[in-house]
Amino acid sequence: MNGADAVISTLADNGVRACFANPGTSEMQFVAALDREPRVRPVLCLFEGVVTGAADGYGRMTGHPAATLLHLGPGYGNGIANLHNARRAGTPIVNIIGDHATYHRKYDAPLTSDIETLARPNSLWLKVAETADNAADLAAEAVQASYGPPGGSASLVLPADCAWSPATRKGPVLVAPSRPAPDPAKIEASAKAVRAAKKPVVLMGASACGEAGIAAAARLSAHGVRVLTDTFIARQPRGAGLFAPDRMQYFGEQAIKDLEGVDLMVLAGTTEPVAFFAYPNAPSVLVPEGCAEAELADRREDAQAALAALADALGAPTSAQPNALSLPDRPSGGIDARTVGLSIARHMPEGAIVSDDSVTSGAPILAATRTARRHDWLGLTGGAIGQGIPAAVGAAVACPDRKVIGLTGDGSGMYTVQGLWTLARENLDCTVVVFANHTYRILGVEFVRTGSGEPGPAAASLLDLGNPRIDWVSLAHGLGLAAERCETAERFDDVFASSMGNKGPMLIEVALD
């Protein structure tokens, strides 16, 4: 048993079942060890942004960390954007970052880099192994640390000699920490504030949006308290049988308008809402003037139990009328995000998982699927586009019996297009829907909102994806994936229905323009 064996078996002993990998020379011992540890499934990705996004999708669906395998500082660097999203989602992930042998680092070989500094901002735990036995101990610590709460990336730097040197033992099995129970004082204060308020709202963060939290939110809603979620939620169960809270609006002025007259905001597993971006002469904080705030549970605490306790304290009904299943009719005519949303709602099977990176196309689909069959929705938590395809990969690995639907814009899809190959290679049960509007549409909107006027030729060229037009069917075929382009609502309805009826991966290009 060498250090790599000890690390991978310790990860497995602590519950790790998948390793999304893009290895290099310094990780070869770890790769070899994967052959000797059948409990961990290796999944090759052609780019590290796919590796980390897949680990995020996997962790959101299982609640447990996958391992990533990354090649020194540059490999980790390529994975940063999706680790940023995972940090915002609170997803447990264990990064194994290969490094030069301990004695080799001082020579500053070409791939030497300051991994610790690079990894610090997105790691809630970060250590560097010094020996094989130490590496095994740290592997156990990393898994435990990744649970937080709230969860996040634990990054273990694994020098090559720690992997290839003999290990005398595996690391321990450590207990995963759980969230602190709700604070009775906060519950009492929140209940009192709600009773006194004229127009209270409850704002739910990611940790509040489990099934129990949604059920408690339904009770609060039945009691007359409006419930919203943060704009982007790591994982939200939705559809028939489940209460559907509203969302905080993305644009600040719309959010402020939506909250007009609200005099109390109760925060459940989240913090004071703020604008995604600042704009000249627009507020940063999205709480109406004079509105009081009450923290029911912070991001660490068990916000779901806190919501249930608040409902109890308020004497809310013990059960609430659930959302009934209601599917739309077949859409027809020109294709757009609205008609696509209707078709998705019609055909998405029970238990589907939606990985959403669709940017400007997302809202109509969220609206259309409110009463669809029950599903989970994975949002773009950190705003770093390029999450949709990778998170779909990870969700499909995590849940092989559930259909995964990846929604992506064309701009966002290009960031991590390499994920299509892993969908094909692993024959994952996933349909990727690309909204091809051949522009960074959101930036066209934001350009005006930031007070930049109308784009001139240079600016317009930086917002345009239409020259040349990206042919997503060719791209998908090049990466081994079946694909279709749909130019009418009817055609999309047929193709999407068919993809929902078949197992395996495919891509559908929605020709928006």
Place this chain on the structure above:
Amino acid sequence: MNGADAVISTLADNGVRACFANPGTSEMQFVAALDREPRVRPVLCLFEGVVTGAADGYGRMTGHPAATLLHLGPGYGNGIANLHNARRAGTPIVNIIGDHATYHRKYDAPLTSDIETLARPNSLWLKVAETADNAADLAAEAVQASYGPPGGSASLVLPADCAWSPATRKGPVLVAPSRPAPDPAKIEASAKAVRAAKKPVVLMGASACGEAGIAAAARLSAHGVRVLTDTFIARQPRGAGLFAPDRMQYFGEQAIKDLEGVDLMVLAGTTEPVAFFAYPNAPSVLVPEGCAEAELADRREDAQAALAALADALGAPTSAQPNALSLPDRPSGGIDARTVGLSIARHMPEGAIVSDDSVTSGAPILAATRTARRHDWLGLTGGAIGQGIPAAVGAAVACPDRKVIGLTGDGSGMYTVQGLWTLARENLDCTVVVFANHTYRILGVEFVRTGSGEPGPAAASLLDLGNPRIDWVSLAHGLGLAAERCETAERFDDVFASSMGNKGPMLIEVALD
């Protein structure tokens, strides 16, 4: 004039002529300002690894920094791998990293991240603007700082309000620093050591490999001193009329064997050579036992002038017989890296630029082009694959009158495949040659070398790109690029000859397997 105008005009005043960009909302004011500053050419890339790799290729060819435009921490993160390569190459680059408005950062909005920590490892200069006028001053400082010596990334974090607030003035025009003149004491000591040595070698680093340095090396060679370069050189002029120094071998044991009996190593613009990776029971330092070392010039000093001074001090011939033009015959039969190299040597036009990320296919092409028409060769300086296509983009923007040839493996090409779209969009005069062996071949070699035995099924799956096979012709078509697959040496010779005769971008897939 707002801060963005002041920054971009200050960059232009200080010689910046291109901005490789992948902007987001926080950069919209900068995008708008590009319309008002016609001296700076905006080039959109669909992924930040292409942005930074293009800036590296541009900087290597012009000697001046391009600007990059990156979207907060995640956007910068996506660009880190190629900035790592640029750091190793000593390439001047000015990164403009957009950030939230100064007053908005404290709210920890979803895209907020610790940009300064992320950017520190690969930045030789890093500052955060605080006002519009301050941003303009810092833009001038950044350009100056990017020159080093040695050159590197200067990173300016530009909060959105510094961009949109009124500026009262532009920043100054600052003088670019030059390299320190050679140190007479080092020249004298090196000359004395060479005279005393039985088997001296001179090792040239990137900064030594300009035309003057190569000419001085030719004189040393004519005098009987063997001259080598580092394994990976940022930019090396090669071909007919130019002396072709040997290269340090990539694998340590081959390097040590190649240097057998060497009793003096003179270092010109580089440091003691070390192995790219450590291996069990293999040395890190690639200097033979008992070999003395003499530093002629460090990485900061003018190593080219130092080499000329050393040649003078040794009484080397004042001119040396140049490499005569010698082109191979048309290859035939099965296609491999050797036959491709022969065709490249035959047809590559005078002044071509080769951007090399071909990994295991590179050596035969280097050998074949030694006496080809004069060209520049851009090497993979930092070992972070995914440099080839982006650096070709940047070189083609920098040198519109020269043909660019991008060499890439299929594994390395997939990291930054998005660069193909920019080649098409800008109609750059570049032919990308993809060596499609459907495997991470280098890792198959390294797996064995690291003592990992023979790959089992799990390990083999992590080294294999063949399931599914990537169809590079479809991929290229999907991104708007003409493409051909070549399965014989003759076919490649014809297609490559044709692409050299036409202006504009195309991709050739070399079907190796």
